[in-house]
Amino acid sequence: MHQTALERLNWDDLRFFLEVARSGTASGAARRLGVDYTTVSRRIRALEQALGALLFEKSRSAGFVLTVEGQHLLGHAETLESTLQAACEQVSGTRLGLSGHLRIACTEAFGSCFITPQLSRFLERYPHISMDVLPVPHFVSLSRREADLAITLERPERGPYVCSKLCDYRLRLYATPAYLEANGPIRSRDDLARHSFVSYVDDLAFSSKLLYLQDLLPGAHSRLRSTSVIAQYQAALQGRALAILPCFLAGPDPRLCEVLEGEVEVIRQFWIYYSEDLRKLKRITLLADYLRACAELNRPLLMGESNEMAYLPAD
Template sequence: MRSAAPARASVPWRWIASTCRRSSQSRMPCITTCSLPHPTPVGRRLAALEQRAEMRLFERSPEGWAATAVGLGLVARAEQVENEVLAAERELSGASERVTGVVRLTATEMLATRFIVPHLWRFREKYPGLTIDLISSNRPLDLARREADVALRLTRPQQPSIVARRLGEIELGLYGAPSYLERRGTPPEPERSLRGHEVILFAASRAFAIENEWLEARLDGGQVALRADSVSTIYSAVTGGVGFGLLPSAVADDDPALVRIDTHSSPEPRVVWQMVHRDLQRAPRIRAVLDFLGDLLVHNRPRRRRAP
């Protein structure tokens, strides 16, 4: 009796796509080089794939592995397979009628710590069977690949598969701590000059250009005591009495540890965008989170505590 030929192992399409995507992100925005350090387990697995295919898929070099023309074709096909699998997963996830399970939500640190988390108890009372997996990061996660289900960002998305809703604006104002004002006094014309005072700026990057330009225009010799890329860090520094800084008015106006410094103007408000993949937007558990987030920015404005 003739024995059956051994079954060929299936090609790990999603593994190929994700591996080349991760390796390429550090070099180019699109997959053209797909370079990998070859002594690693990843390199050994790709070598095994070449052996099964009986052809060269990657060229070796001291910098790593670069995909050949055939290899790039394989990567493109792997991405197609991965996208189909992800679409099926989104369809299945969106079909569930239960308001239970886990929803992965990504938001900037400021939105997460100052707007979402303080109100999360209301959501839990209404949906005790639903867990929020909160990712506090400025890194844009891929909603199509289920890196997150829902996102809150300060820039509008461009992907056609993402449904975006403008939730509102985050206004910023200039604040100081009562302890700082007792030590250093209140600037007589803060709209024009912060000379003789300590000031806290955001990190020198394009992400904070609007806020930094507004505050730097009013330094007039004021000393920069701190720069930070974290709103929570700046918030702590201001409440700790380090100096004046720009903070979200919707939160800072109601904080007894802060005093609003009157200025005639303020930086251009930041628009908050809510994002979800179109395949998930009608799922009950996703809708519960979207509705909760949509309510966060429509509360009454708190009373301002201004400098004497």
């Protein structure tokens, strides 16, 4: 009796297909799945044979590249994955409460100094959820499932995303008291011309929203630059230069003081988003709602009106 493609298909092979499509390599998929390279290759070959279609073109330079047939399958496989995740969540939720694993990507300072502390309370509320936090100074791809939810400086211009503004935050000019004592008083913007700044590496900044130094202080001199705001913060603490830093990072630190209060500042936004196909996952929507509530509660800290972080109750 002739078998159809559906009858020949091993559904678990779709899991291997998704990881290869997202990582672009069999070795990358193998690491994420906890298996060896040959297992991944074998499962992809089995899937291609079951479907009677070539899903990837392989090259030394580009790795595993989806064919047209592979691109068609990817959309359907992601829909199946999301539906299965939602089903498992509902079934296990009746017995164990909300459970599962989440990965959140965010900008470096915000992820390290705000999101991570806030998430400790979220995990107390939902003890069966585990979390990865990726506070990195670059973009993370949601389409490749490098993360489930992202917080970025810019709203995504395209893509099937559920997106909303998370909050505004303010940056100000900071220095150590020792720096100000050694380099003379700063009474106006004109006085800044003779001072050195720590700033971003212009051509390597992952967002144009970070290039505010020249906009605020045209001609500002910077001898030390870094792609990391944490590195800029640490450099400012050495008392050798000025730095424009987020108030939520520098404000609570008594080793730094604001320079030209109210005169040199900038407001930026954080956006929170996740893939449309994850909308049905309750743990995703609950996390997004929780982070919005945390941001609203901490508006004074984020806008430089308070140096104290506030927390939602654990229950």
